[in-house]
Amino acid sequence: MNALISFIIFGILVGIPWFGVGVLGLDSLFGIVIPYVCFLVFVIGLIYRIVCWAKSPVPYKIPTTCGQQKSLPWIKRSLRDRLESPFTTWEVVLRMFFEIVFFRSLFRNLRADLQGKRLIYGSAKWLWLGAILFHWSFFIILLRHIRLFTNPVPEIIQGLDYLDSFIQSLGVPPIYITDILILAGLTFLLLRRFIDSKVSYLSYGSDFFPLFLILGIVITGILMRYSLKVDLYAVKQLTLGLATLNPTIPEGAKIGSIFYIHLFLVSSLAAYFPFSKLVHMVGVFFSPTRNMANNNRAVRHVNPWEYPVKHYTYYEYQERFKDKMIEAGIPIDEEVQPEEEHEWYSLYMIGSKLPPKIKS
Amino acid sequence: MSLPKPDELLTDVDLHKTPEENWMDIKPELKRGMYCGIVEPHTMEDLGLPNLGKWQAYDEKWPLPENWKEIVRKEILRRMEMHRSFKLFMDICVRCGACADKCHFFLSTGDPKNMPVLRAELIRSIIKGEFSTFGKLLGRFAGARQLTEDVIKEWFYYFYQCTECRRCSVFCPYGIDTAEITIIMREILHKLGIAIDWAMKPVQNCYYIGNHVGVPPQSFKENLEFLTWEFEDITGIHIDLDKYINRKGAEILFVPLSGDYFADPGIYTMLGYIVLFHYLDLDVTMSTFASEGGNFGFFNSLEMAKRLHAKIYEEAKRLKVKWILGGECGHMWRVWHQYHNTWFGPIDFLEVPKSPITGTVFEHAKSNKIVHIVEFTADLIAHGKLKLDPSRNDHLIVTYHDSCNPSRALGIFEEPRFVIKHVCNNFVEMPENTIREKTFCCGSGSGLNAGENLELRQRGGFPRANTVEYVHKKYGVNQLVCICAIDRAVFPTLLEYWVPGVDVGGVHELVANALVFEGEKSRTEDLRRRPLKHPVKGVDQPTEEGEEG
Numbered sequence: 001m002n003a004l005i006s007f008i009i010f011g012i013l014v015g016i017p018w019f020g021v022g023v024l025g026l027d028s029l030f031g032i033v034i035p036y037v038c039f040l041v042f043v044i045g046l047i048y049r050i051v052c053w054a055k056s057p058v059p060y061k062i063p064t065t066c067g068q069q070k071s072l073p074w075i076k077r078s079l080r081d082r083l084e085s086p087f088t089t090w091e092v093v094l095r096m097f098f099e100i101v102f103f104r105s106l107f108r109n110l111r112a113d114l115q116g117k118r119l120i121y122g123s124a125k126w127l128w129l130g131a132i133l134f135h136w137s138f139f140i141i142l143l144r145h146i147r148l149f150t151n152p153v154p155e156i157i158q159g160l161d162y163l164d165s166f167i168q169s170l171g172v173p174p175i176y177i178t179d180i181l182i183l184a185g186l187t188f189l190l191l192r193r194f195i196d197s198k199v200s201y202l203s204y205g206s207d208f209f210p211l212f213l214i215l216g217i218v219i220t221g222i223l224m225r226y227s228l229k230v231d232l233y234a235v236k237q238l239t240l241g242l243a244t245l246n247p248t249i250p251e252g253a254k255i256g257s258i259f260y261i262h263l264f265l266v267s268s269l270a271a272y273f274p275f276s277k278l279v280h281m282v283g284v285f286f287s288p289t290r291n292m293a294n295n296n297r298a299v300r301h302v303n304p305w306e307y308p309v310k311h312y313t314y315y316e317y318q319e320r321f322k323d324k325m326i327e328a329g330i331p332i333d334e335e336v337q338p339e340e341e342h343e344w345y346s347l348y349m350i351g352s353k354l355p356p357k358i359k360s
Numbered sequence: 361m362s363l364p365k366p367d368e369l370l371t372d373v374d375l376h377k378t379p380e381e382n383w384m385d386i387k388p389e390l391k392r393g394m395y396c397g398i399v400e401p402h403t404m405e406d407l408g409l410p411n412l413g414k415w416q417a418y419d420e421k422w423p424l425p426e427n428w429k430e431i432v433r434k435e436i437l438r439r440m441e442m443h444r445s446f447k448l449f450m451d452i453c454v455r456c457g458a459c460a461d462k463c464h465f466f467l468s469t470g471d472p473k474n475m476p477v478l479r480a481e482l483i484r485s486i487i488k489g490e491f492s493t494f495g496k497l498l499g500r501f502a503g504a505r506q507l508t509e510d511v512i513k514e515w516f517y518y519f520y521q522c523t524e525c526r527r528c529s530v531f532c533p534y535g536i537d538t539a540e541i542t543i544i545m546r547e548i549l550h551k552l553g554i555a556i557d558w559a560m561k562p563v564q565n566c567y568y569i570g571n572h573v574g575v576p577p578q579s580f581k582e583n584l585e586f587l588t589w590e591f592e593d594i595t596g597i598h599i600d601l602d603k604y605i606n607r608k609g610a611e612i613l614f615v616p617l618s619g620d621y622f623a624d625p626g627i628y629t630m631l632g633y634i635v636l637f638h639y640l641d642l643d644v645t646m647s648t649f650a651s652e653g654g655n656f657g658f659f660n661s662l663e664m665a666k667r668l669h670a671k672i673y674e675e676a677k678r679l680k681v682k683w684i685l686g687g688e689c690g691h692m693w694r695v696w697h698q699y700h701n702t703w704f705g706p707i708d709f710l711e712v713p714k715s716p717i718t719g720t721v722f723e724h725a726k727s728n729k730i731v732h733i734v735e736f737t738a739d740l741i742a743h744g745k746l747k748l749d750p751s752r753n754d755h756l757i758v759t760y761h762d763s764c765n766p767s768r769a770l771g772i773f774e775e776p777r778f779v780i781k782h783v784c785n786n787f788v789e790m791p792e793n794t795i796r797e798k799t800f801c802c803g804s805g806s807g808l809n810a811g812e813n814l815e816l817r818q819r820g821g822f823p824r825a826n827t828v829e830y831v832h833k834k835y836g837v838n839q840l841v842c843i844c845a846i847d848r849a850v851f852p853t854l855l856e857y858w859v860p861g862v863d864v865g866g867v868h869e870l871v872a873n874a875l876v877f878e879g880e881k882s883r884t885e886d887l888r889r890r891p892l893k894h895p896v897k898g899v900d901q902p903t904e905e906g907e908e909g
Contacts, residue, residue: 005501049451056444062698062769064529064537066797069771071724071735074742075778084797085771087724099533105458106533110793112461112823114375117367119467119826121793127458131533199457201378202477205501207455275494280534283452288445289535294771296697297728300705305442309663310408311670312567314678317649320568321577328578330648331606336678347663348550349408 003194006208010216017264022257030260031238032247038267045274046282053286061301064289066108085294092293099290103128103135130192134185137178138214140164141221144176148236149243179222186215210278213269220262230256307345307355315339363393363815366858370822373470375461383472384485384505388514390417393815395517396556396808403564404555407664412553417516422509428552429507433490435548436483446544449536450484453477459528459538464800465521468819473518476528476538482514483545516554519545521816523808524659524691525764525801542806547661555660559807562656566668570649571618572656577648581605583621587631594889596881596898599638603645606679610645611716613681614733615653615672617689619845620866626848628888629866633687633733635887636868639746639875640717644685650675654692654845658699659807665695666703673704683713684730688866690844691805693732694769701728718743732766734843734867738775741782747876753784754893755886756839756863758870759831760787761824761851762799763844773797776843776867783874788835790827800824804850817850818857825858832859840864863890 020026067084068077077085083104086092098104111124144161147153165174190211193203224230234250241247273279285291293299315338318325325332345355363369379386395417404411412423425431440447459476461467466474473479481503488495488504495504505511524539549555562572569576575583581601588599603610614637620630637644650672657664676684686696701707710729713722720739722731740746760780766772773796780787794800803820831837840851840862851864865888873886881898885891 002501053444053448053451056441056447058444059442060699060702062445062537062540064526064535064768065771066530066768067771068773069724071722071772071775072720072739072742073723075738075774081771099535103533105531105535106456108531108798109458110462110531110798112375112467114370114373114467117370117826119823121791127456131456196457197376197378198460198472198475199455201383201472202455202457202460202475202481204455204503206498206503277452277454280452280454283448284534286444286448287452287535288448289529289537289540295724296701297725297730298723300701300727303702306702309667309670311667311674314649314671314674317568317570321648324576324578325648328581329602330577330581331608333606333608333678346408347547348410348661350410352408 002203002205003208006205006212009209010212013213013265013268014216014261017260018257021260027249027255027260030264031249031255032242035242035263035267036247038271042270042273045271046279049274049279050282053283057304058288058292059303059305061292061296062288063292063294065294069294087293087295087298089293092291096285096291100284103131105290106131126188127192130185130188132185133181134189137182137185140178141176141182141218144178148239151236151240173225175226179218179225182218183215183222186211186218190215206276210269210272210276213265213272217262217265217269220258220265224256224258224262228256228258230259235259305355308343309346310344310349310352313339363818363857369815369818370468373468375467375470377470378472382500383478383481384500386473387510388517390513390517391815392418394813395520395816396558396810396813399555399557399560403557403560404553406564407560407567409555410551410553411555417513422512424509424512424552428509428512431551432507432512432548435551436487437491439544439548443540443544445537445540449480449541450487452534453480453484453536455481456533458531458533459536462528462531463538464523464525464527464803464820464823465816468803468822473514474521476532476536479518479522479538480536480541482511482518483541486511512549512552512554515545516549519549520556520808521820523764523801523803523805523820525805526768527764527798527801530768530797543658543662546659550661556807556810558810559656559659562807563660563664563668566618566652566656570647570671571652572654573618573622575618575622575651577606580621580648580651583627584630584634587621587627588634591631591635591887594883594885594887595877596900597635597638597877597879599634601634604634604637605646606648607645608679609681610679611643611682612645612685613650613672613676613679613683614644614646614685614687615650616646616687617654617692617845618652619654619689619849620687621651623849625852625863625865625869625888626845628869628872629688629845629848631887632866632868632870632872635872635875636737639877640740643716645679645681647675647679653686653696654689655695656807658691658695662699665699669695669700670704672700673707677709682711683725684710685713685733685736686730687733688843688845688868690763690765690846692765692845693772694765696730697728697770700730715739717745732770732772732775734772734775734779737868737871738778741779746871748783748871748874749876749896750783750785750874751894752874752886752892752896753870754786755890756784756870757786757788757835757837758784758839758841759790759828759835759837760795761790761802761828761840761842761847762795762797763842763847764799764801764805766843767797767799771797772843776841779867779871780841783870788831788837790831794823794827800827802844802847802850802854804854805844805846809846809850814853818854821850821854822858825854828855828862829859832862838862841867841870843867 065085067081070087237250346352522542529537565574620626657668884895
């Protein structure tokens with residue numbers, strides 16, 4: 001049901017530019033205005049999200065430690081331990097590098113099965129593989145697209161293009177490896193949401209939607225390259241115009257609706273990005289269980305909203321138990337004095353002062 | 361209420377079957393044996409905390425304050441302002457499901473709301489539904505829903521079915537930590553006046569009496585006396601306790617766990633600490649007021665946790681010690697390691713910890729000045745300062761349970777293994793996917809070790825018990841060793857149910873049993889009077905019989 005609604009929304013998104021360009025001929029709306037607006041929404045939205053996260057402080061240093069801590073000098077810490085339980089900033093950087101580039105935590109994935117009265121665990125790297133295929137292919141495809149926005153095309157992008165397309169098909173043009181891999185990755189991720197009962201149960205419409213959207217972008221892209229050929233020269237004129245802030249719809253040349261559908265889906269993705277779960281791309285950098293060092297006892301972490309609390313004192317305790325303590329031969333502290341009233345705050349105690357406002 | 365037999369308990373669990381209905385349509389059904397009793401109002405009043413009077417969770421209508429919705433909204437927003445973690449974790453989950461089968465409560469109930477991802481969705485959906493325009497507009501399609509009284513019941517039920525063990529956060533590609541969410545959600549429930557008795561009564565005790573179980577100073581001493589008499593009876597070694605209690609000017613303050621001087625089998629670990637101190641003639645003392653290293657406040661709110669542990673540093677100051685040594689405990693070490701320094705620092709009235717026996721400076725604790733006793737002992741053994749006879753533990757086949765929070769919030773994996781391997785000859789690991797950072801919780805942590813929720817506990821502990829059963833059958837393991845006082849309190853019940861025949865104890869119990877004292881007498885029993893495999897020959901003539909206690 002969720003998936004169906006997502007698919008319908010996706011269908012509508014495909015229909016809009018098809019109708020708008022193909023029937024109404026609104027080339028500049030779909031070729032210039034919408035891409036610009038959506039790109040702006042993407043950039044501003046993302047900055048807004050980042051600022052929003054950054055405004056909330058990180059009160060405590062709470063890394064999840066997945067390796068041996070640094071303690072006694074003779075306890076050996078392998079490279080793995082240093083990455084999984086980082087003590088220095090460099091180790092944290094490396095941990096984040098592996099997390100973001102290779103999806104380290106996902107690589108750990110296990111599956112658990114209950115057989116009768118026995119729990120069995122097995123390796124489950126498929127999700128990791130699917131995710132890696134998808135994300136890396138997407139990234140490379142994005143890089144490849146730089147050729148549409150630059151003139152001359154940087155050599156490194158040309159090289160990337162060459163490497164990606166070394167499978168020569170019989171016809172022209174050669175097939176991009178990433179095109180195949182991203183389709184494989186996306187198909188897996190989508191099928192998983194249908195087939196795996198647990199994942200299916202917890203998936204919302206908004207979990208299917210980006211998959212359909214990206215799949216749509218990939219398929220229209222592939223179609224444009226291999227079957228519904230578009231006028232590449234005209235496309236480049238348009239994209240280069242967009243990049244150089246001098247946008248024009250190429251005169252005369254008919255680019256083809258398929259291109260506008262592709263572009264509109266990309267625009268939709270960009271505008272949708274900051275307001276959806278897709279912000280995990282940026283959010284992962286902020287994750288306090290991963291980007292903090294496990295050196296709490298060596299380096300103090302300061303909480304900007306820490307406030308003094310009310311607590312019971314030894315004086316009060318000793319007054320209460322004095323006789324029993326003397327009887328039991330437990331030393332009494334003669335010097336201890338009642339503590340002066342200290343200022344304290346509470347979020348909970350009835351009638352107390354609230355802690356000062358959080359500085360951000 | 362009787363608990364089903366072990367063979368029947370899990371028959372309703374199918375990890376691959378999900379309900380027909382959408383989880384948002386399933387009303388929370390509070391099953392007996394799966395949740396804890398509500399706190400007594402006077403417990404809360406004693407601590408100045410809001411409460412809802414006398415009521416129970418099974419009441420049809422909960423006595424929520426009139427403006428409960430407003431309170432919840434305000435507190436959610438406030439928590440998002442206070443904790444980046446909370447705000448971020450609410451935003452970036454992609455529902456990939458990697459965490460789903462990592463939670464011991466999901467694996468043993470099959471209840472989809474026990475998948476960490478759905479546990480978080482219980483609040484994430486409300487945040488979308490209450491504060492996000494898109495969420496309000498798209499509703500369920502975007503995973504948003506309205507705040508109702510049923511949601512509060514659901515929160516109560518499921519955020520008290522999480523032991524804050526952090527196993528899911530190991531597997532999450534973004535490091536989303538359900539423990540963090542549970543901590544915050546329990547705080548919000550607290551603001552409404554909802555709390556459980558088993559997590560709050562110990563707080564009240566700890567606040568006013570010094571420890572969770574409410575042992576007053578004279579009983580503290582009596583309990584220790586009983587232990588040392590028993591030790592003297594078994595080994596002939598006399599320990600003078602006076603210097604270990606409230607003595608000013610000692611070098612080290614040792615903070616024990618009430619679970620370890622209150623009940624079997626924790627008491628043998630407590631004895632282990634004292635025996636070690638005596639063996640070393642260590643200049644150490646304990647405070648009867650700061651007689652609790654653990655922190656049940658942490659299971660209610662961060663503020664309460666801070667209110668309880670302030671006394672540890674106050675006592676360190678009053679007793680003029682140089683540094684602090686902490687016992688073997690689980691969430692305690694999360695609090696000590698990850699929170700103390702921020703709460704009570706800079707701790708400049710203490711010195712950088714230095715072992716007076718080996719001269720080792722504990723550089724990794726140079727700011728916080730607190731050392732884990734297993735680190736301390738590992739250092740002693742590495743420097744050859746202890747005369748140990750591991751064959752004295754030959755009657756035991758030992759396995760080690762990585763207690764959840766020392767593993768995933770501290771990373772103490774090698775130290776306990778190093779110590780165990782030096783004090784016993786038969787040590788086997790449990791299966792690889794269930795140890796170290798992947799270890800399973802005992803199922804009763806974070807204030808859930810009550811009696812009324814026994815079914816929850818036996819279910820939650822099942823994944824752990826299942827691996828113990830594996831090594832018990834395969835290698836004949838008869839002793840589980842752990843570094844958590846809650847473990848020691850709950851494992852006996854858990855293992856008796858799932859794997860009878862496995863005893864539970866701490867690392868320092870094994871240390872003490874393997875220590876060779878000068879002038880000790882012959883014995884045929886270990887410190888908890890189980891027969892030894894090889895009788896110990898002492899200064900008296902070795903006897904065949906050995907003496908009975």
